[in-house]
Amino acid sequence: KHGVLTRKSHADMDGKRTPRGRRGWKKFYAVLKGTILYLQKDEYKPDKDLSEVDLKNAVRIHHALATRASDYSKKPNVLKLKTSDWRVFLFQAPSEEEMMSWILRINLV
Ligand code: I3P
Numbered sequence: 001k002h003g004v005l006t007r008k009s010h011a012d013m014d015g016k017r018t019p020r021g022r023r024g025w026k027k028f029y030a031v032l033k034g035t036i037l038y039l040q041k042d043e044y045k046p047d048k049d050l051s052e053v054d055l056k057n058a059v060r061i062h063h064a065l066a067t068r069a070s071d072y073s074k075k076p077n078v079l080k081l082k083t084s085d086w087r088v089f090l091f092q093a094p095s096e097e098e099m100m101s102w103i104l105r106i107n108l109v
Contacts, residue, residue: 015086066106
């Protein structure tokens with residue numbers, strides 16, 4: 001699965017709140033491949049190698065949990081992703097349908 005997702009980091013690897021200055025929203029082209037959610041700057045190109053930044057932004061979603069971010073009301077179609085290393089991300093999808101589709105696909109991994 002792939003598509004545009006806008007990410008906000010809410011908690012870091014230790015579960016602590018992401019500090020100010022790193023809590024902004026950032027738009028990515030997301031690609032779910034196996035157990036990894038790749039967050040790329042540019043649109044997915046099958047024969048292009050991932051940049052170092054792309055690799056750094058990739059999220060392992062094995063044992064992660066995706067839910068609707070029902071406690072976040074500033075933007076619509078936002079899902080919450082909790083990873084197995086205690087990071088928390090918010091991802092805004094372009095539509096409700098896309099948000100539900102990402103939640104289902106992530107939780108199937
Ligand atoms: C954050 C940025 C986010 C905002 C966040 C700010 O600043 O303005 O858009 O989240 O608020 O801290 P920075 O880019 O300097 O990290 P919202 O869009 O959800 O308001 P927060 O600290 O209340 O999460």
